[in-house]
Structures are given as structure tokens and as C-alpha cells.
Amino acid sequence: MKKGKFLGSLGVVSATALTLVACGKSNNNSNEGAKKADKFPVETANKAAKQGGTIKVALESDTPFTGVFLDELQNDQPSADVSSPGQESLFDTDDNYKINDKGPATLKLDRKAKTATITIKKGVKWSDGKQVTAKDIEYAYEILANKATKSQRYSSQYAIIDGLEAYRDGKAKAISGIEMPDGENGLKVVIHCKELKPGMYNSGNGYLLESAAPYHYLKDIPFDKLESSDKVREKPLYFGPYRAQKVVRGQAVTWVPNKYYWRGKPKLDKIIIQVITTKSASQAIKSHKFDVARVVNSQWKEVKDTKKITFVAKVPLAYFYMAFKVGKWDNKTSKNVMNPKAKMSDKSLRQAMAYALNTDSVYKHYTDGLSFQVPTLIPEQFGDYFAKDNNGYSFNLKKANQILDKAGYKKKGKWRTTPEGKPLTINLLAKGNTPIDEPIVQNYIQQWAKAGLNVKLIGGRLSEFNSFYDKVQHDDPKVDVFLGGWMLSSEPSAEQLYGQGSIQNYSRFVTPENTKLLQEMDSQKAFNHQYRLDKFHEWQKYMNDQAYVVPTYNTYQIDAVNSELTGFSQKPSKMNNGHILWGNVAYAK
Structure with a gap:
């Protein structure tokens, strides 16, 4: 369950630990480091x-x-x-991230019965000597789904498990779809699902947890106190x-x-x-x-x-991105809700901001060629799921200005106004992590200024990581656009990051077309590989056009x-x- 962890230091450190772009000339040897x-x-x-x-x-x-x-x-x-x-994860994988039987537990999927059976190996013990049990697996789902924990890891994908939504909504005291045939202290868990998904054979699929939690150790701590507890x-x-x-x-x-x-x-x-x-x-x-x-x-x-x-x-399974806040998370319904009147709800404005960035040349320049532009939200490491014909938003300042002109963002002096003629100020949230971040972000802002857009840093400075993270998660109303990064899971499904029921859809965009494509790429038809590929490619094209979240770059991860x-x-x-x-x-x- 690693999809969607905010990139920080050891995650993928580059010259800039968030998506920060600048004006700058690429040196002649910009690809030398990458080679x-x-x-x-x-x-x-x-x-x-x-x-x-x-x-x-x-x-x-x-x-x-x-x-x-x-x-x-x-x-x-x-x-x-x-x-x-x-x-440690419950499951080991091969080099293609397919779950095998070599890990602490095994996984058996039965499409006809719509079940996932997890069997823990005898001798897999917590560091206090207690055997990991079936209850520890059930408890992990309870922590995830119980609203009192306020887990940012929850996604509506998990509602594929029978009874999980009823438990989340407080209508049931247990998750009915999680069966422990040998009892709580047994080693087997049978998870009953509404249907199985094609990605479930791979680690990081977003429908099944790959973790267990020590019930015997944590059971006396109320869910709302769990995260802050000493244990x-x-x-x-x-x-x-x-x-x-x-x-x-x-x-x-x-x-x-x-x-x-x-x-x-x-x-x-x-x-x-x-x-x-x-x-x-x-x-x-x-x-x-x-x-x-x-x-x-x-x-x-x-x-x-x-x-x-x-x-x-x-090259890690990760990317950095620019995202536009267009709504908020509704904790009562566990859904993202778009605001059609949000400042960044105009696609033309979002596209123009993306075209104004000279991402590729700047990152190669500042990181000795060890960073490179990413054109889509599905990285190249995912093989044929990656839509290689998608060029993304390559630097084109002229096009940025043309889009804004056509959309009615007229210049009044140095800055453009809204199509209604009102002053337009765009509030940017970005994080500082290295000495070069400040000049890079300022250059970034200058790029937008060349398109007539008045972009200002929230608070007048770069944000500290934990503060950044808090503002993004809790939909701080001051934030119009933010610069983030994901460490991805090893299964390419995008539902867990960009679905209507995903807390981690921090842009808060929800459209019928996005929901439809996400559902189709994980549908029963998607057990046909070509069908699934087609839907992934359609989704990447759609997301590129809509520009709610624009991927910017990735960077080589080098350990000494x-x-x-x-x-x-x-x-x-x-x-x-x-x-x-x-x-x-x-x-x-």
C-alpha cells in the first residue's frame, strides 16, 4: 500500500524535493549525468x-x-x-511486481468465488515474539476504514470488500467480508469481494492491504488516539x-x-x-x-x-507534479467535491500555466542532467501502459499567452485579469528543501509573469514540509496551486490517487469522464490486457487535456x-x- 506517499527526503531527493521549475539555460552536457x-x-x-x-x-x-x-x-x-x-510487507514479488509465495504470507485469488485468501506463514512473529494472526490483518483494515483514525490512506477502492462501507459509516461493528475461518488467532483470512480486479495479482494494487497491525499491542488505544500514541x-x-x-x-x-x-x-x-x-x-x-x-x-x-x-x-516509480485545487474533501460522504466556481476551474488557465514552464531544460541544468521531464501520469516504467505518443506540456510560452488571450484573460498593465475583468492573483504553495529551491521557485514565478500571470507564494516564502503537507491534505482555502510529488505503487491503476473516493486526490477534481475511465481500467473487461491498455491510454490523454494535475519531472535516485x-x-x-x-x-x- 505504498501508492501516494508524499515525496520527501529519502523518497526521491533531487535538487528540488518538490516540483520547482526555473528559467535557465541548459548546459551543453545536460544529458551527461543521465547517461x-x-x-x-x-x-x-x-x-x-x-x-x-x-x-x-x-x-x-x-x-x-x-x-x-x-x-x-x-x-x-x-x-x-x-x-x-x-x-515488511505481507507479500514478496518477482521483478515485475507480481505477488509470489515467498513472503510472510501467500495470496490466492478465486474470481468465481470473488475471494482473496491470505495465509500467514507459521513463525512470522512480531518483534515481541507473538505470532502474526488473522486478527492482525483484519485490524489493519479497521484502522484504515474507521473514520476516527482520519487515515489519509483510505480510498473508496477498498469498498470492493463486502461490509467495509457499512463499517466505515458506523452501521456495523465489524467488516462482514473479512472471514477468519480458523478464528482470530488462526493464520488464514478470506476476504469476500464484490468482484476481483485485474491488478490484484500485483503488489500495490490499491484494493488489498499488504500490511498487518499488532492487534494485541494496540487494541486498547482508541482509534482517534492511535496516530499520536507512544506505541x-x-x-x-x-x-x-x-x-x-x-x-x-x-x-x-x-x-x-x-x-x-x-x-x-x-x-x-x-x-x-x-x-x-x-x-x-x-x-x-x-x-x-x-x-x-x-x-x-x-x-x-x-x-x-x-x-x-x-x-x-x-529511476524510481515516482514523479513530481503541479496540481490545481478545485474542490474539497467531504468527510461525511468520503468523497471529493468539486467547486465549479474555484479560481482554477478554467481549463485554459491551467493549460497556460503548464505551457509556461521550461521544465526539462531547467531540471537538467540544475541537477547535472540527472532529472528529466515526465509527459504523463503513468510513468514509462509501466511498459505498454505508458502512452508514449503523449508529449505532455513541453515549454511553449507563446502558446501559453495565446491560450490566455483566447480565453479572455486580458492584460491590464503588467498582469492579466479574469475574463470578467477582475484582478487575478494565483496563490502558490511550494516546499523548500535545498539551498537552490528559493531561486528556482522565484524563477518559476517569473516564467508565469512572462505570461502575465500574477503568482505569489503563500506567506511570501517556501513552506516547511510538514506544514505543506498539512495545508494540502486539509484543503487550506488559500491554496490555488501546489507543487507535489508521489512515490507510486507498483500497479499502475490510478484510482487510488485520482478517484472520486480517494482522500489522496488532493486536487479534488471529479468529473464523470474521469470516474468512468478509472472504473473501466479496473473493470472485469480489463482482465483482457488490450482493453485495459486502451483505457489507460485514453485516461492519460484525457488527464493531459484537462490539466488538473500536470506531471513535471522525475529524477535518478542514486545511493552512495x-x-x-x-x-x-x-x-x-x-x-x-x-x-x-x-x-x-x-x-x-
Whole structure:
């Protein structure tokens, strides 16, 4: 269930940790870094591992991590990253993200019976020694669906499970579609669905959770107190390779082996994950202060020749984007509601703002060629689901001005007015993460000024990450447009991010056509691969035209890893739901 985590530091750090664009000339070698990154390995050399040792991992961030150590309530990438030594998915996958039987639990789908059967392996234990049970899986769904938790992970997709909506609406005390045939302490859960979906064979499908929550440990905490409780913030339980020994809120977590880990005792004695500022990232890498550190791409030239380091790289399943606020979330109905009178409800205005951005050249310039423009909301890594004939919004200032002229946004002095002749000021929410963000965002604003659009930063400055996140989630009325980023799940369905019933549809756009296309791409007809492809391509074309959310760029993710380490891999089959499987990492003999 990793779709839709806000990108933060370790998620995909680049020169700009949100979608920030600037005026600037691309240097002649703008693709040089990208070509180099393509040649980097996706894992460290496979060597014999030895027992013992401590590693330090840098979490590059200029703001504290929120530290919610419970997957069903976790919604930002820094928290997910700092949780990763303990947090483990129920299911393992192959390199194409298809769920297999090698993980802590197995999954069996029966289309005729409309059931998903999850069987936990005996010996999969929480870090206090208790076996993971059927109740722990049911409890995870309760945390997700109960309105008192205010989980941002909830989506109407989960209503495919019988009885889940009745539970969410307070009409039932339990989710009737979750059956535990061997009782709460058994190892089997049968989930009864209205129908099965084609994406359910893959991890990250958005219809089935891939997590469990320790019911025996958390059951006495009221749902509305769960997120703030010490058991979630300071003393979490996981069934992954490591357990949290010490949490310094917002700053550091020390992990030690989970002696009950079902795959066997992990090799390392200790993993310390510590927050450092982005300014100090390159020096930390060069001085070998950390054994694992994410390269800040704007600092690549400073670190590329560092000795005793293996640079491991990949293009992550992620993208950054510009989104326009056109509505709000209604908690009573659990639906997004559009406001037809919203300032950004005019498609022409949205399109013009997108065309005014010189995204590709600017990001290549500022990140030494390690970033690149993304044309659609379905990344190229999804193979034939990606609509390669979609060019997106390439920089075209002339076209931006023409669109605004035609739509009636007339210039009155320096700035354009609304078609009704009223002054137009557009309020921008953007986050600052590195020293170059401020000039980049100001240049961004200058780009819009060239089109006659008066865009101003909310509060007159860049927002701190947690404040940004709070304003976006809770539909701050001041926000007209915001610059965000997603870490995506490994199944391309877009319902969980852009559906009417998804809290994470932060733009709050809802149209009959969008709903229809999202439903069709996950329908029974979509078990036919070509039909599903056609619907994905239609949706990308539609979203590109409507421009409620405009993808901007992605960036190579490069980790600087101590060359004495082995088992550090970015291959999907060797990862844990998008994270390094720390149980495999060790010092080489």
C-alpha cells in the first residue's frame, strides 16, 4: 500500500524535493549525468556476508520526520524510509511486481468465488515474539476504514470488500467480508469481494492491504488516539528484520535485530538512521560519515569521484507534479467535491500555466542532467501502459499567452485579469528543501509573469514540509496551486490517487469522464490486457487535456553505499514494497 506517499527526503531527493521549475539555460552536457546514471548498478556486488557490524544511514531532510510507525496511517516518504528496517510487507514479488509465495504470507485469488485468501506463514512473529494472526490483518483494515483514525490512506477502492462501507459509516461493528475461518488467532483470512480486479495479482494494487497491525499491542488505544500514541510514535512493533530500540522523535531511529524474524537473524548488529541537512549531504558522503546516503543530485559533481563508495542507481516509480485545487474533501460522504466556481476551474488557465514552464531544460541544468521531464501520469516504467505518443506540456510560452488571450484573460498593465475583468492573483504553495529551491521557485514565478500571470507564494516564502503537507491534505482555502510529488505503487491503476473516493486526490477534481475511465481500467473487461491498455491510454490523454494535475519531472535516485557492504539491492524481487530489504544487507567477509 505504498501508492501516494508524499515525496520527501529519502523518497526521491533531487535538487528540488518538490516540483520547482526555473528559467535557465541548459548546459551543453545536460544529458551527461543521465547517461552515467544509466550505467550504474542496481545493487552492490554479491559477496559472502559476515555477522555483525553497525551501519549509519543518512536521511537527508531540512525538517524533522513525522515518525508515524504504522503503515495504515503513514503518509509521507520520510516516515516510510525511517521505518523500513522493521516494516515488511505481507507479500514478496518477482521483478515485475507480481505477488509470489515467498513472503510472510501467500495470496490466492478465486474470481468465481470473488475471494482473496491470505495465509500467514507459521513463525512470522512480531518483534515481541507473538505470532502474526488473522486478527492482525483484519485490524489493519479497521484502522484504515474507521473514520476516527482520519487515515489519509483510505480510498473508496477498498469498498470492493463486502461490509467495509457499512463499517466505515458506523452501521456495523465489524467488516462482514473479512472471514477468519480458523478464528482470530488462526493464520488464514478470506476476504469476500464484490468482484476481483485485474491488478490484484500485483503488489500495490490499491484494493488489498499488504500490511498487518499488532492487534494485541494496540487494541486498547482508541482509534482517534492511535496516530499520536507512544506505541505508534516511539515503541512500534514490526515483523520485519529489525526492531526499533530507540526513537529520537523527528531526528533518528536506532534499529537492532528482531530475534524472532521469520527469515532468520539478520546480519547487522545495528542500523542507525539519522536526519542530516541537505546542505551537508555531499560532505557526509565524501567523509564516509554514513554507510548509506542518498545523493542530492545537484551535488553530484562534488561526490562522483569519492573512493570506497558504490553508487547504486535507479529511476524510481515516482514523479513530481503541479496540481490545481478545485474542490474539497467531504468527510461525511468520503468523497471529493468539486467547486465549479474555484479560481482554477478554467481549463485554459491551467493549460497556460503548464505551457509556461521550461521544465526539462531547467531540471537538467540544475541537477547535472540527472532529472528529466515526465509527459504523463503513468510513468514509462509501466511498459505498454505508458502512452508514449503523449508529449505532455513541453515549454511553449507563446502558446501559453495565446491560450490566455483566447480565453479572455486580458492584460491590464503588467498582469492579466479574469475574463470578467477582475484582478487575478494565483496563490502558490511550494516546499523548500535545498539551498537552490528559493531561486528556482522565484524563477518559476517569473516564467508565469512572462505570461502575465500574477503568482505569489503563500506567506511570501517556501513552506516547511510538514506544514505543506498539512495545508494540502486539509484543503487550506488559500491554496490555488501546489507543487507535489508521489512515490507510486507498483500497479499502475490510478484510482487510488485520482478517484472520486480517494482522500489522496488532493486536487479534488471529479468529473464523470474521469470516474468512468478509472472504473473501466479496473473493470472485469480489463482482465483482457488490450482493453485495459486502451483505457489507460485514453485516461492519460484525457488527464493531459484537462490539466488538473500536470506531471513535471522525475529524477535518478542514486545511493552512495559503503563498498564494504553487500546485499543492498534496488531490484523489485529483492526489495520490501519499494524499500531496501535491510535483512539482506551485511558487511562482506
